[in-house]
Amino acid sequence: xxxxxxxxxxxxxxxxxxxxxxxxxxxxxxxxxxxxxxxxxxxxxxxxxxxxxxxxxxxxxxxxxxxxxxxxxxxxxxxxxxxxxxxxxxxxxxxxxxxxxxxxxxxxxxxxxxxxxxxxxxxxxxxxxxxxxxxxxxxxxxxxxxxxxxxxxxxxxxxxxxxxxxxxxxxxxxxxxxxxxxxxxxxxxxxxxxxxxxxxxxxxxxxxxxxxxxxxxxxxxxxxxxxxxxxxxxxxxxxxxxxxxxxxxxxxxxxxxxxxxxxxxxxxxxxxxxxxxxxxxxxxxxxxxxxxxxxxxxxxxxxxxxxxxxxxxxxxxxxxxxxxxxxxxxxxxxxxxxxxxxxxxxxxxxxxxxxxxxxxxxxxxxxxxxxxxxxxxxxxx
Amino acid sequence: xxxxxxxxxxxxxxxxxxxxxxxxxxxxxxxxxxxxxxxxxxxxxxxxxxxxxxxxxxxxxxxxxxxxxxxxxxxxxxxxxxxxxxxxxxxxxxxxxxxxxxxxxxxxxxxxxxxxxxxxxxxxxxxxxxxxxxxxxxxxxxxxxx
Numbered sequence: 429x430x431x432x433x434x435x436x437x438x439x440x441x442x443x444x445x446x447x448x449x450x451x452x453x454x455x456x457x458x459x460x461x462x463x464x465x466x467x468x469x470x471x472x473x474x475x476x477x478x479x480x481x482x483x484x485x486x487x488x489x490x491x492x493x494x495x496x497x498x499x500x501x502x503x504x505x506x507x508x509x510x511x512x513x514x515x516x517x518x519x520x521x522x523x524x525x526x527x528x529x530x531x532x533x534x535x536x537x538x539x540x541x542x543x544x545x546x547x548x549x550x551x552x553x554x555x556x557x558x559x560x561x562x563x564x565x566x567x568x569x570x571x572x573x574x575x576x577x578x579x580x581x582x583x584x585x586x587x588x589x590x591x592x593x594x595x596x597x598x599x600x601x602x603x604x605x606x607x608x609x610x611x612x613x614x615x616x617x618x619x620x621x622x623x624x625x626x627x628x629x630x631x632x633x634x635x636x637x638x639x640x641x642x643x644x645x646x647x648x649x650x651x652x653x654x655x656x657x658x659x660x661x662x663x664x665x666x667x668x669x670x671x672x673x674x675x676x677x678x679x680x681x682x683x684x685x686x687x688x689x690x691x692x693x694x695x696x697x698x699x700x701x702x703x704x705x706x707x708x709x710x711x712x713x714x715x716x717x718x719x720x721x722x723x724x725x726x727x728x729x730x731x732x733x734x735x736x737x738x739x740x741x742x743x744x745x746x747x748x749x750x751x752x753x754x755x756x757x758x759x760x761x762x763x764x765x766x767x768x769x770x771x772x773x774x775x776x777x778x779x780x781x782x783x784x785x786x787x788x789x790x791x792x793x794x795x796x797x798x799x800x801x802x803x804x805x806x807x808x809x
Numbered sequence: 810x811x812x813x814x815x816x817x818x819x820x821x822x823x824x825x826x827x828x829x830x831x832x833x834x835x836x837x838x839x840x841x842x843x844x845x846x847x848x849x850x851x852x853x854x855x856x857x858x859x860x861x862x863x864x865x866x867x868x869x870x871x872x873x874x875x876x877x878x879x880x881x882x883x884x885x886x887x888x889x890x891x892x893x894x895x896x897x898x899x900x901x902x903x904x905x906x907x908x909x910x911x912x913x914x915x916x917x918x919x920x921x922x923x924x925x926x927x928x929x930x931x932x933x934x935x936x937x938x939x940x941x942x943x944x945x946x947x948x949x950x951x952x953x954x955x
Contacts (some may be wrong), residue, residue, distance in 0.1 A: 473853045690933055745952075749955065755937070787852075789853075
């Protein structure tokens with residue numbers, strides 16, 4: 429879009445934004461002429477070239493909701509940006525007890541006043557004129573609950589847009605669009621740093637790493653544990669737990685295209701370390717169920733219900749039975765010679781150690797609570 | 810003449826029908842029992858059922874209501890050794906699996922007025938299932954055990 433800011437110490441405003449900040453622009457705004465006239469008077473024809481025009485309407489002089497809708501529906505593809513950054517995701521979760529520090533990085537938009545907010549378990553208005561004014565950093569939290577952070581940049585004419593996230597715990601970059609929807613994902617760019625709750629040692633080195641705890645919870649979230657069974661949304665997730673040379677851990681998510689509500693299999697073949705020097709410390713997967721919750725889509729399909737209403741018997745889950753895992757889960761640990769970590773929607777994390785005698789599986793005492801623990805946000809024995 | 814033949818056939822069919830409705834209960838008595846004896850697996854399943862009966866989890870309580878075993882005590886859980894019951898439960902599991910007369914041998918438990926039946930080969934994907942039947946051998950519930 430037409431203005432840009434950078435918060436790297438050399439904040440720069442391009443010509444359009446400078447004019448927006450000038451007293452003269454305020455006069456025009458007060459006169460109800462919005463920005464187009466100001467732009468034309470102050471910048472001349474060069475300004476108009478940068479203001480998107482569709483169906484004869486300039487973006488800066490749209491006055492009604494109908495104008496905005498017509499303009500947006502006719503946006504030419506040539507005006508669109510390249511979309512969200514490569515490798516980005518469209519949501520960022522925060523878990524109970526975590527705090528976040530949000531800092532302005534840059535802006536590239538022209539709405540006056542665009543309002544930058546974060547919504548969710550922690551919420552705040554970050555900037556009330558976020559295309560023009562770099563907003564101050566804010567630390568929010570500890571979060572009172574689990575939830576998804578929603579980053580909202582609202583243009584007074586076009587409303588809000590989507591956002592995209594890159595990075596890994598604890599540091600992310602958030603690319604926010606306003607409702608102008610030119611898909612350049614740079615209308616506001618901010619950094620988001622997570623601070624974990626202080627947790628007592630869990631007795632397990634993997635679970636004592638706050639990044640690992642967050643990523644394990646992310647894995648459960650990706651399984652849509654609270655979706656109704658049989659809707660096709662809920663499915664097991666899993667991957668490999670990698671240990672770095674500095675004794676921190678990474679939960680690598682390795683999707684299984686054949687995963688169902690009752691099965692996940694780590695794909696065969698070679699799984700190289702995501703970073704040099706990493707060694708496998710375990711496997712992990714999710715059991716996104718509560719006790720006696722229905723499980724659809726189990727095999728064989730001729731025997732078990734695949735979708736609600738198909739009049740076949742429905743298998744039910746017991747995620748805390750057998751020490752937290754099925755016999756194939758225990759076998760996976762045996763075969764790999766490393767533990768299998770399992771998180772379920774009963775609020776429990778289990779570690780299945782290799783070579784545990786089968787008769788001892790039901791008495792597995794390597795388990796932690798992630799829900800309603802004694803310390804919010806911790807994995808409590 | 811034709812009418813006599815028809816009557817004979819009808820009587821034969823009727824008698825055969827009566828016989829077949831009574832035969833399955835005792836059919837296995839002539840052969841080996843379809844009841845699995847107590848072993849480490851039966852101990853694990855017994856433990857699972859006992860935990861289920863004592864659980865305060867809302868999902869478990871709802872399941873006990875559905876199956877009709879609320880109020881049943883763990884002491885009322887017993888491994889079934891009656892071959893007629895095991896045969897009938899095995900037959901019901903055959904029906905579930907879409908096979909006939911497989912001769913499967915099962916772990917059967919009496920849980921109050923219901924039966925729990927487990928064949929380690931009956932799985933929902935990776936999970937071995939414990940199947941609950943009422944005392945008329947009507948299928949009630951299936952839950953993952955291990």
